[in-house]
Amino acid sequence: MNSIITISRQYGSGGRFIARKLAEKLGIPYYDNEIITMAAKESGYSEAIFEKAEQISTHSFLYSLSMFGSAEGLYGLPLADKVYLAQTEVIKKCANEGPCVIVGRCSDYVLNEYPNVLNFFIYSDEEHKVKRATQYYGLDPKKAAEELRKKDKKRANYYNYYTNQRWGDAENYHLSLNSDAVGIEAAxxxxxxxVKSHDELNNK
Amino acid sequence: MNSIITISRQYGSGGRFIARKLAEKLGIPYYDNEIITMAAKESGYSEAIFEKAEQISTHSFLYSLSMFGSAEGLYGLPLADKVYLAQTEVIKKCANEGPCVIVGRCSDYVLNEYPNVLNFFIYSDEEHKVKRATQYYGLDPKKAAEELRKKDKKRANYYNYYTNQRWGDAENYHLSLNSDAVGIEAAxxxxxxxVKSHDELNNK
Incomplete structure (x- = not known):
């Protein structure tokens, strides 16, 4: 198995759990929020700053780069964009070390020039997302549906801002699936x- | 196996071939342009009219229904919309007869109130679509890429017009895949x- 696997997922879709099980099954490393921690350590920012930095601007990343990136190197960039760039370096380092599973952080886009990357998108029906978020993440059942929509809206904005692609467009990924239709294990x-079929096709 | 399977696909993605092979593998009926023919026969229009009727208006189907559908029954509807309605009847008849594979014609949307429907979307890289379209559909290699984009644009417009959804949005389907990443057989x-996993989950 020679593939770098990226998993994008809706909040509460079970996508992160699927990613971890997949990494176990394939016997390869798994990275999710660890990436943030690693990036934080390597770039010298504190983790708290990284969390705040998820507030992105309303322009696109390219606009931000063109406005602030040229005048003073990258130092003039908004904090969120600096953090993004630090993360992309970490994601590339993980990928350079060999096959692995990477969750979120626009990793599909960050690695789009790597030849051996397979990108997956996991989503789910709202009813099941609410159930999971209530059960595993302790969300208030009454507010869970609204909270989920906000979280996914934030993920979509983050993705669209940095990639100029649309989060959840099937064509961004090699395979997308609704985890409720088959369950976690089958997914x-x-x-x-x-992944196995892809490897066989490319090693013929 | 108890599922009605719908397949939406980009032109040249091998999606129709995958659909036929899937129906064979599962031992269930397969419908694609046959639907048009059947609809034509049942509704009394000629097949030539059906082909012309793919030219849809720039408004949405709901607008069309509200403007023309109420005053004189459905008789005031544009021809394309009458044909669409005739097709939806045929699609529902096919689904009512039991498990089958239906290709295109917004069948995922037409059957969205059926409980046992699984929707798939097949797409592909442009390079491979051009190759397939040249090899199997006899397109001029020089014009194939432009022709493909036009065909898919037409399919997207048709889908978006009748469903008020976005063609190629992962969430419209239970699974979407890039057929080039794994090849036809593996797809x-x-x-x-x-399909098997879905059946097992729902018959537990």
Missing amino acids: VDIIALF | VDIIALF
């Missing part, structure tokens, strides 16, 4: 079969 | 595994 098996 | 196996 892992289906993605693993996809 | 059939992956979808079949998805």
Whole structure:
């Protein structure tokens, strides 16, 4: 198995759990929020700053780069964009070390020039997302649906801002699936079969 | 196996071929342009009219229904919309007869109130679509890329017009895949595994 696997997922879709199980099944490293921590350590920012930095501007990243990136190197960039750039370096380092599973952080886009990357998108019905978010993340059942929509809206904005692509567009990924239709275990098996088939096709 | 399967696909993605192979593998009926023919026969229009009727208006179908549908029954509707309605009846008839594979014609949307429907979307890289369209559909290699984009644009407009959804949005389907990443045979196996897993989950 020679692939770098990226997983994008809706909040409460079980996507992160699927990613971890997939990494176990394939016997390869798994990275999610660890990436943020690693990036924080390497770039010298504190983790608290990284959390705040998720507030992105309303322009696109390219606009931000063109406005602030040229005059003073990258030092004039908004904090969120500096953090993004630090993260991309970490994601590339992970990928350079060999096959692995990376969750979120626009990793599909960050690695789009790597030849051996497979990108997956996991989503789910609202009813099941609410159930998972209530059960595993302790969200208030009454507010869970609204909270979920906000979280996904934030993820979409973050993705669209940095990639100029649309989060959840099937064509951004090699495979997208609704985890509720088959359950977590089967979703892992289906993605693993996809990865295996891809490898066989490319090693013919 | 208890599922009605719909397949939406980009032109040249191999999606129709995958659909036929899937139907064979599962031992269930397969419908694509046959639907048009059947609809034509049942509604009394000629097939030539059906082909012309793919030219849809720039408004939405709901607008069209509200403008022309109420005053004189459905008789005031543009021809394309009458044909669409005739097709939806045929699609529902096919689905009512039991498990089957239906290709295109917004069948995912037409059957969205059926409980046992699984929707798939097949797409592909432009390079491979051009190759397939040149090889199997006889397109001029020089014009194939432009022709493909036009065909897909037409399919997207048709879908968006009748469904008020966005063609190629992952969430419209239960699974979407890039057929080039794994090849036709593996794509059939992956979808079949998805269908089997769905059935097992729902018959627990």
